[in-house]
Amino acid sequence: MLPSLRRGAFARARTAAVVAVAALAAVLPAGVAHADALPNDDFDGSAVVTALPFTAHQDTSRATKAPDDPSWCQYYDAEGSVWFSYTPTEDVILRATTAGSDHPTILSAYSGLRGSLRGASRACDTGQPSTGASVTFRATAGTTYHLMVAGYDVAGGDLSFGLTTVAAAPNDRFADAEAVTGLPATRTPDLSTAWYEQDEPDSGCTDQAGPSVWYSFTPTTTTSAVVGLDHSNVTATVYTGDTIAGLTQVACTTSRWDPLVFLATAGTTYRIRVAGWPDLSDTVGVSLTEAPRLDPYVDVWPSDPTIYEEVGFTADMWDPFREPVVSGEWDFGDGTTAPVREQGPTYHHFAADGVYQVGVTVVTRDGRVGTTTRAVTVESHDVAITKFTVPSSAKAGQSKPVTVRLANTRYRESATVDLYVDNGQSRTLVGTTTLDVPARETGKVDVPFSYTFTAADALMGKVAFRAVVRLPYPVRDARPADNEVIALATTVKPGTTAMKSA
Amino acid sequence: MTLSTGRRASARPRTPLIALVAAVVALLAPGVAHAEAPSNDDLGSATPVTALPFATTLDTAESTVDDDDPTSCYGYTRNTVWFDYTAERDGMVRFVASGTGFSPLISAYTGVRGDLDLVAGSCSYDSGTPRTFQVTAGTSYHLLVGAFYYGGPVSVRVEAARPAPNDDFASAQALTGPPAVVEGELGPTSVEPGEPVASCDRSADRSAWYTYTSPTTRSVALVATAFRQPSVAVYRGSALGGLSEVDCVPSRYTTAVFTAVAGETYRIRVAEEAASAGWFELRMTTASPLRPDPWFSPARPSVYDDVEVFPSSGDPLGRDLVGGEVRFGDGTSAAITGERVRHRYAADGTYTVEVTGTTSDGRTGTGSAELVVETHDVAVSAFTVPASAKVDQTGRLTVSVVNTRYAETVRVDLFKVVDGQPRQIGQLTQAVPARAGGKVDFPFAYTYGPADVGAVVFRAVAVIPDRYQDARPADNQATGTTTVRAKLAGVR
Numbered sequence: 001m002l003p004s005l006r007r008g009a010f011a012r013a014r015t016a017a018v019v020a021v022a023a024l025a026a027v028l029p030a031g032v033a034h035a036d037a038l039p040n041d042d043f044d045g046s047a048v049v050t051a052l053p054f055t056a057h058q059d060t061s062r063a064t065k066a067p068d069d070p071s072w073c074q075y076y077d078a079e080g081s082v083w084f085s086y087t088p089t090e091d092v093i094l095r096a097t098t099a100g101s102d103h104p105t106i107l108s109a110y111s112g113l114r115g116s117l118r119g120a121s122r123a124c125d126t127g128q129p130s131t132g133a134s135v136t137f138r139a140t141a142g143t144t145y146h147l148m149v150a151g152y153d154v155a156g157g158d159l160s161f162g163l164t165t166v167a168a169a170p171n172d173r174f175a176d177a178e179a180v181t182g183l184p185a186t187r188t189p190d191l192s193t194a195w196y197e198q199d200e201p202d203s204g205c206t207d208q209a210g211p212s213v214w215y216s217f218t219p220t221t222t223t224s225a226v227v228g229l230d231h232s233n234v235t236a237t238v239y240t241g242d243t244i245a246g247l248t249q250v251a252c253t254t255s256r257w258d259p260l261v262f263l264a265t266a267g268t269t270y271r272i273r274v275a276g277w278p279d280l281s282d283t284v285g286v287s288l289t290e291a292p293r294l295d296p297y298v299d300v301w302p303s304d305p306t307i308y309e310e311v312g313f314t315a316d317m318w319d320p321f322r323e324p325v326v327s328g329e330w331d332f333g334d335g336t337t338a339p340v341r342e343q344g345p346t347y348h349h350f351a352a353d354g355v356y357q358v359g360v361t362v363v364t365r366d367g368r369v370g371t372t373t374r375a376v377t378v379e380s381h382d383v384a385i386t387k388f389t390v391p392s393s394a395k396a397g398q399s400k401p402v403t404v405r406l407a408n409t410r411y412r413e414s415a416t417v418d419l420y421v422d423n424g425q426s427r428t429l430v431g432t433t434t435l436d437v438p439a440r441e442t443g444k445v446d447v448p449f450s451y452t453f454t455a456a457d458a459l460m461g462k463v464a465f466r467a468v469v470r471l472p473y474p475v476r477d478a479r480p481a482d483n484e485v486i487a488l489a490t491t492v493k494p495g496t497t498a499m500k501s502a
Numbered sequence: 503m504t505l506s507t508g509r510r511a512s513a514r515p516r517t518p519l520i521a522l523v524a525a526v527v528a529l530l531a532p533g534v535a536h537a538e539a540p541s542n543d544d545l546g547s548a549t550p551v552t553a554l555p556f557a558t559t560l561d562t563a564e565s566t567v568d569d570d571d572p573t574s575c576y577g578y579t580r581n582t583v584w585f586d587y588t589a590e591r592d593g594m595v596r597f598v599a600s601g602t603g604f605s606p607l608i609s610a611y612t613g614v615r616g617d618l619d620l621v622a623g624s625c626s627y628d629s630g631t632p633r634t635f636q637v638t639a640g641t642s643y644h645l646l647v648g649a650f651y652y653g654g655p656v657s658v659r660v661e662a663a664r665p666a667p668n669d670d671f672a673s674a675q676a677l678t679g680p681p682a683v684v685e686g687e688l689g690p691t692s693v694e695p696g697e698p699v700a701s702c703d704r705s706a707d708r709s710a711w712y713t714y715t716s717p718t719t720r721s722v723a724l725v726a727t728a729f730r731q732p733s734v735a736v737y738r739g740s741a742l743g744g745l746s747e748v749d750c751v752p753s754r755y756t757t758a759v760f761t762a763v764a765g766e767t768y769r770i771r772v773a774e775e776a777a778s779a780g781w782f783e784l785r786m787t788t789a790s791p792l793r794p795d796p797w798f799s800p801a802r803p804s805v806y807d808d809v810e811v812f813p814s815s816g817d818p819l820g821r822d823l824v825g826g827e828v829r830f831g832d833g834t835s836a837a838i839t840g841e842r843v844r845h846r847y848a849a850d851g852t853y854t855v856e857v858t859g860t861t862s863d864g865r866t867g868t869g870s871a872e873l874v875v876e877t878h879d880v881a882v883s884a885f886t887v888p889a890s891a892k893v894d895q896t897g898r899l900t901v902s903v904v905n906t907r908y909a910e911t912v913r914v915d916l917f918k919v920v921d922g923q924p925r926q927i928g929q930l931t932q933a934v935p936a937r938a939g940g941k942v943d944f945p946f947a948y949t950y951g952p953a954d955v956g957a958v959v960f961r962a963v964a965v966i967p968d969r970y971q972d973a974r975p976a977d978n979q980a981t982g983t984t985t986v987r988a989k990l991a992g993v994r
Contacts, residue, residue, distance in 0.1 A: 044557075067559055068600030068657040111685075115598030115659055116632045118685065118781065200681055202788055209681035209787065245718070278683070 038062055038082065043069075043114050046083035046146060053164035058082065060149070060156025069148065070117045073108035073124035080155030084163065087144040092165045093193055094139045096123075096147050098132035103157030106150040107133035111143050120145060122192065122281035126152060136166060136192035136281055169194045169213050174244040177214035177271060183225065184289040189213040189274060191234075192281040199245040203237040203275065205252035212275035215288070219264045223290050224368045226321070227251075228259040230285035233277040238262050238270050247271060251366075261291050261321040263367030294319065294370025296362050301345065306380040306478035307352060312345030315360045317370060328362035333376070350378045353410065381475050383408045383415050383437055384482035386444065390465045392488075396458035396495030402430070402449040404467045404485075408437040416470050419449045423456060423463040423492075430465075453492050462489040539564045540583050545571075545615050545644060548584035554595070555661040556587075562606075562653030572618045572646070575609035575625035581653030585645040587660060589637035594690055596663035597624065598632035599647045602655040608633060611644045618644060623689075623708070623776030629729045634663045634689035635776065663690045666710055670694055671742045674711035674769060680722060682786040686710050686772060688732060688779035696742045698771075702750035703733030706773035712784070713769055716762040721789035721865050723819060724758040724770060730778035734758040737769040745769060749863060757819045759789045761864035790818040792867025794857040796828065804877035804973035805850060811836075811843045813857040816869055826859030826866070831873070847875045850907065878966055879973040880905045880912050880934060883941055885962050887982030891950045893989045901944040901962040901980070905934045910966050914944040919959040919981075931967070954986040 039045035041063050047056065063080030086094070098105040109123035120137045127133030139145055149161055171178040172194045178187070194211035217225065227236045235254040239247035250270065253260035264270055274286050296317040305311040313330060328340030332348050333356035340346065340362055350356065359373040387405035394400050404417050415437045419430040431449045438445075457463045466486045471477050542549040543565045549558070562581040571582050587595070599606035608631055610624035621643065623635040637643060647658055668675040669691040677684065688708040697709060714722065726732040731753035737745035748768065751758045762768055772784060793816035803809040811830070815823045826838040830845050831853030838859055847853065856870040883904040888897035901914045913931040917924035928946045935942075950958065964978045972978055 066657060067602040067655045068598075068659075112781075113596070113598075113632070113661075115596075115600055115657070116781070196681055198679060202790070207787070209683060209785070 040082045040084065041080070042066065043083050043146065046085040049084055049086040049163055052086070054084075054086075054162065056084070056159070056161045058159045058161065060151065060159045061154075063151065063156040065150070068115050069150075070108070070110055070119070072110070072117070072119040073148075074106045074126050074150075074152075077126075077153050078106050078150030079153060081148050081150040082156065082159070084147040084149070084161060085144055086139075086147070086163060088139045088141055088165075090141045092139050092141075093136060093168060093195075094145065095134065095136040095164055095166045095192075097134040097162045098127065098149060098160060099134065099162070100160035101132050101158060103154050103159075104129060104152035105133045105159070106148075106152050107135050108148050108150075109135055109137055110146045110148065117146060122279050132160070138195050166193055171213045171215065173197055174200075174214050174271070174273075177216040180215050180217045180272075180288055183223075184287060186285065186287045187215070188283050188285050190283045191274075191276040192283075194276075196275070197244070201237075201239060201244065201247045201249070201273075203235050203252050203273070204249055205237060205254040206235045206275070206277075208235075208275075208277050210276045210278040210280060212273050215272040215274070215286075216269055217264065217272060217288060218269040219266055222266045222367070223264050224261055224364075224366045225264040225270075226259050226261045226287075226289045226291045227253065227272060228287040228289065229253065229256045229274075230287075231276075231282065232256055233280050234284050234286075235273075235275045236260060236286060237273045237275070239273070240268060240270060242269075259321065261323060261366045261368075263365075291321065291366065291368055294362065294364065294368045296360060296370040296372050298358060298360055298372060298374040298376075299345075300358075300374070300376055304474070304476055305350065305376065305378050306382075306476075307350055307378060308380060308382075308478045310347040310349050311376075311378075312347050313358065313360070314345045315340060315362050315370075315372075317362070319364065321364075321366065323364040323366050323368070325362045326365050328360060331359040333357040333359070353378050353380050379411070380478040381411055381413060381471055382478045382482075383413050383469055383471065384479070385467060385469055385485045386482075388465070388467055388485045388487050390487040391490050393491040393493070394453045395493045396453050396455045398495060399450050399452040402451055402465055402467075404447040404449070404469070406437050406445045406447060406469060407443070408439055408445075409441055410439050412439050413437050413471055413475070416472070417447045418468045418470070419451075420466045420468075421451055421457075421463050422466065423454075423460045425456065425460065453490075453495070455495065457492040458494045461492060463492055464489045539566055542583045542585065544568060545584045548586040548644060551585050551587035551645070551660050555659065556585075557657070557659045559655060559657045561655050562647065562649065565653055567648075570616055571648075572609070572611055572620065574611075574618070574620040575646070576607055576627045576648075576650075578650075579607055579609075579646070579648035580651065582646055582648040585647070585658065585660065586642060587637075587645060588642045589639050591639045593637060594634055594663040594665065594692075595637050595643075596632050596634045596659075596661045596690065597645060598659045598661075599626075600631070600657045601649070601653075604649055604652060604654050606631060606656050607646075607648045607650055609646045609648075610635060611646065612641055613644075623779060625777060628778045629780040632689065634687075634779075636692065665692070666690045668710045668712065671697065671711050671769065674713045677712050677714045677770070677784075677786055680786045680788045682784075684712075684784050686782050686784060688728075688772065688774045688782060691779070693773075694742070698735075698737065698742075698745050698747070700733055700735040700750050700771065700773060701747055702735065702752040703773055705775055706733060707776050708779040709771050709773035711769060711771055713767050714762060714786070715765065715767045717764060719764045720762055721863065722760060722762050723787050723789040724784065725756075726772050726782050726784050728774075728778075728782035729780055730774065732772045732774040732779075732782050734784070735771045735773070736760045737771065738766065739769065740767065757789075759819050759821065759861075759863045759865070789863070789865060792817050792823075792859065792861060792865050792869075794823065794826075794859045794867050794869035796855050796857045796869065796871045798855070798871075798873050803847070803873075803875055804879070805847055805875060806877065806879075806973050808844045808846050809873070809875075811845060811855060811857075813838050813843060813859055815859060815861060816867070817861060817865070821861040821863060821865075823857075823859035824862045826857065829856040829858075831855050850875050850877050877907055877973045878910060878969050879907065879977075880910055880964050880966060881974070881977035882914075882962055882964050882980045885960075885980035885982045887960055888984045890985040890987065892987050893950050893952050893955060896947050896949040897984065899946040899948055899960060899962075899982070901946070901964065902941045903934050903944060903964050904941045905936055906938050907936055909936050910934050911968060912942070912944075913965050913967050915963045915965070916946050917961045917963070918948075919961055924961055950984070950986045952988070954984075955988050957983050957985050959983050 040047040109120040110117035123135040123137035125133040191211040237252040238250040241247035251260045251262040299314040361371040389403040391400040416434040610621040611618035735750040736748040739745040795816035829835040858868040884902040886900040916928035
């Protein structure tokens with residue numbers, strides 16, 4: 001477009017523009033293209049739309065761009081622009097389109113005065129080659145909206161322009177909420193034809209007032225219901241209550257990756273609001289489904305428990321909704337039960353070895369129940385060193401017996417005994433013996449070793465024996481405290497006499 | 503004036519209008535080449551604006567700065583060009599410049615060259631174009647269009663401005679909601695005679711008015727968003743002279759909030775200084791409910807502590823509680839008055855401390871927090887040291903620790919005091935069961951040396967390592983003294 005320049009004409013500009021526009025309005029609907037006369041090339045010559053629906057066909061190939069064309073939508077690729085304007089007499093939703101044009105277009109709508117035009121919320125589209133550009137926006141009675149149609153990388157071409165009102169979404173208002181019966185259900189509301197209404201409630205997930213549609217859901221049986229979204233910048237909020245000003249929030253989500261889940265009680269009506277951010281003008285997908293059942297499993301620590309420890313039990317599960325566990329019960333299979341804790345393991349002490357069927361029931365905040373049972377084997381393997389016999393004195397070169405006595409009461413074990421000697425300078429493994437130890441209430445098994453004292457031992461003067469008994473992996477000794485013993489030191493003297501006698 | 507229409511447009515004349523422009527250019531400034539400065543580069547050759555509306559485009563790429571160009575709007579304005587306008591009548595003028603590829607800077611002045619006064623509200627440095635300002639009949643205005651960095655094609659318009667429809671108190675725009683979002687313009691507004699001075703914004707000289715009447719009593723929040731910061735004031739009253747301020751917030755970072763009583767009409771004033779006045783968005787929402795969230799200091803007190811309760815309002819709008827009550831959970835309570843709220847519990851336990859509070863805007867909410875009162879208090883009941891000893895003698899020192907409430911792990915540190923300084927000589931950690939009348943002994947041994955001859959002072963300190971502090975540290979220490987004699991000569 002080009003600036004109007006005749007200074008003297010400005011005093012009369014308003015009148016002149018109206019005359020020009022009236023002429024254009026009369027001409028355009030007839031579909032007559034006037035390649036040379038392009039009065040709506042300039043904002044001040046904007047084609048005034050007086051009645052809807054409105055369509056125009058125009059050759060805009062000579063359209064130009066003005067320094068004050070607004071840059072709000074897409075400025076740099078717009079090569080030429082033409083203008084249309086419309087002033088609704090009541091609040092409406094307007095939809096403008098360039099479908100049918102032979103060139104790519106950028107379509108945007110504004111309010112305000114030339115030089116400080118403000119883009120109408122959601123009214124900017126750079127179009128698709130096949131469908132042209134389309135904007136849908138809410139227009140307020142008495143406000144003039146200026147629609148700029150720009151060529152995308154071209155000045156213009158054979159333009160088809162349409163402007164019409166569109167009906168609001170049928171469930172735009174709380175009072176017109178669509179009742180959803182039967183799950184699963186999927187809906188695809190067009191939020192470009194929705195808006196907020198008086199007393200629209202807050203959502204804990206957004207502080208934006210944007211377009212919204214409403215659903216209601218009254219389950220016949222109590223269930224855990226899930227609301228999922230397929231779009232970003234959308235909030236789903238579930239309320240209870242019968243009037244829009246008297247709603248209580250149940251749950252909300254604002255993420256397509258994080259669906260909301262809530263306990264839907266039979267006979268209660270839930271109000272589901274699907275709201276977009278203020279500038280959202282899209283069709284969004286929303287689903288209402290039943291939550292999959294919980295499938296908990298039992299974690300036991302340690303995994304090979306004994307009667308000598310507190311055993312920790314945790315009910316874990318993969319819950320896509322990350323709802324907290326609010327109640328539940330453990331049944332340890334030995335006649336005792338305990339409540340499930342919301343966080344951390346529940347500890348239990350088994351008094352006797354055995355195989356226990358440990359069951360758990362968990363209930364999440366949204367009312368889902370999960371249950372499972374796991375067999376837990378309690379086995380207390382426990383060998384003990386009950387006596388350690390070492391010589392109180394010896395001479396270098398002398399061999400003397402060392403005996404390790406073992407006791408074992410529950411299971412026949414294959415035990416390994418290691419004997420070490422430490423003279424303060426070196427620690428030496430004297431011997432290792434592996435032997436079966438029967439389970440007997442009062443029986444004992446002596447494991448014999450022998451050690452020949454050295455000159456180095458004699459130089460130090462004292463050595464200490466240490467014995468350790470161990471069980472083969474994966475058997476774990478339940479009480480390691482009695483599996484190791486260090487004797488009082490043995491006095492070692494030089495061994496000349498002993499050597500002689502030998 | 504040089505009506506250069508921009509290089510691109512001039513290079514590609516396509517419509518009859520271009521021919522018209524060319525004719526005007528030829529008529530007004532014959533022979534002006536594109537590469538030269540515009541004819542109105544200098545204040546002395548300003549383009550006259552003889553009638554409104556006025557519009558033109560020109561290229562300021564070659565325009566220059568004069569030494570006496572004013573700096574009162576912006577100190578480094580470049581590529582300046584001038585227009586002169588003499589107002590025919592009192593009113594408001596809207597002055598707007600739009601550049602291609604750059605942001606124009608505009609301002610208006612009265613006075614004469616070398617002594618120019620910036621017209622209030624005409625400088626676009628703060629809020630961009632357009633600027634709307636008051637003009638007086640017969641006064642000449644010098645309109646400056648410049649740039650921050652470089653010039654270029656620019657469209658300039660000067661128009662008579664219509665006041666904003668809600669400029670006057672009497673023509674306030676009615677709000678419905680919440681929620682509600684309305685846009686407004688402070689540029690074409692003024693402060694009318696008798697308009698109240700907002701307590702939070704005494705310098706505003708542009709204002710727009712709204713009214714709000716709610717069918718039900720409800721709490722409403724208002725926030726104005728703009729490039730700069732309009733203030734929002736809420737009034738009760740029906741006439742300009744009889745308004746009483748309900749709330750006033752100075753900027754977009756705080757929210758006005760008030761309780762709208764059913765059927766009562768409130769007057770809402772959005773105001774700004776002329777220099778920053780422009781477009782704004784006013785959002786009305788239901789005020790967030792209060793969620794009082796008390797906290798405590800110390801966080802885990804004992805029965806020997808005066809615990810201070812901070813009755814935080816938990817208000818997303820940041821208002822403090824001005825009234826209400828703190829219920830301590832032990833049957834006692836205290837009023838919220840702004841003074842510190844302190845309480846001492848008589849017994850250990852977990853208490854639910856409840857706060858019911860009210861903000862000055864009339865919102866009320868209740869919230870609670872659990873407070874655990876736990877008194878961990880061990881004491882040194884006896885410290886036995888040998889009354890006398892000889893050098894090389896090993897003596898036994900015993901620290902007796904008592905504990906009545908909770909089983910504790912207690913560490914006793916034993917010090918010898920040398921020249922007034924404690925030097926640690928032992929440390930023992932033991933579990934101490936909670937028993938009335940019972941005690942646990944912590945034995946130590948010490949061998950006296952020649953340096954101890956005379957007297958040696960020991961100090962024992964019992965601490966609970968898992969706790970930050972014992973509830974009564976005063977009874978956790980004891981000292982004892984041994985008189986030490988030198989070894990008798992000949993004794994080995």
